[in-house]
Amino acid sequence: MTPIEYCQDKAAKSGSSFYYAFLFLPVERRQAITALYAFCREVDDVVDECTDPSLARIKLAWWRTEVDALFQGKATHPVMQALEPSLSAFDITRARLIAIIDGMEMDLDQTRYLDWPALEKYCWHVAGVVGELSAGIFGYTDPKTLEYASKLGIAFQLTNIIRDVGDDARRGRIYLPISDLQKFNVRAADILNSHYTEGFTGLMEFEAARANQLYLQAIESLPATDQRAQRPGLMMAAIYFSLLQEIRHEQWQVLHQRISLTPVRKLWLAWKNWVGGGTSVIRHIRRLSRQT
Secondary structure, three states: OOOHHHHHHHHHHHHHHHHHHHOOOOOHHHHHHHHHHHHHHHHHHHHHHHHHHHHHHHHHHHHHHHHHHHHOOOOHHHHHOOOHOOOOOOOOOOHHHHHHHHHHHHHOOOOOOOOOOHHHHHHHHHHHHHHHHHHHHHHHOOHHHHHHHHHHHHHHHHHHHHHHHHHHHHHOOOOOOOHHHHHHHOHHHHOOOOOOHHHHHHHHHHHHHHHHHHHHHHHOOOHHHHHHHHHHHHHHHHHHHHHHHHHHHHHOOOOOOOOOOOOOHHHHHHHHHHHHOEEEEEOOOEEEEEEE
16 A cells, blocks of 8 residues: 555545545645645544553654654655655645644643633644645645635634534543633533533534634635635535534534534535535625624
């Protein structure tokens, strides 16, 4: 198995919404984004699969050395070998890759976040910076596109947090800010025990409204000159934004189940926004976000 085949296999098996956006890209960009996604999965799996925090830290430290090796042309892991040809072509920097690892390590240091600024910092490390790297791979001419990509990544991560409240609680983690729980009189014990309350509904509506505003801020930051190049990100936005609306439709029943879109619906949303240059999701986000 070649390095890029390894990455393709990792991406396909993940079932992630990102995979559907990759399918429409030219070969060089598709291989670069697939390798980047595989890197994110590898370092994320370290934290999710290691029950011993000390071992997880050792593994993340190894990945830091592998990032250094990558920029010295000495990478040994197939993911890094697949990423190496794309470094200069798509402005993939050491600092951004290290920032992703820093974000994964935050999961070893804390399981709660005091307020939104603290959670937003975490979201930037694990998703916002990935958005910036992805924007470079998709192609842009206006530096403001990086602001769009960062905001969009944070919106994706907050959507994931809303979707995964129950799953994360079963791992002993509550990402929703403590200040927000207090505002809606939701006890951590209720979330950890999958106990739905009236306050929980209000809390979810509040977090979804915050996510909606992030989506809106993202698309309003996207320069028109780069909209076509950034279609893959807009395709993902269509999928994640639709997921958020689906969770609302299911009345925030996220403590005991994981709500998702079908693969066929994801592919349809991706194709629709590829053909339409992302215009469909931009209109959709503007209409719904301004209603909240």
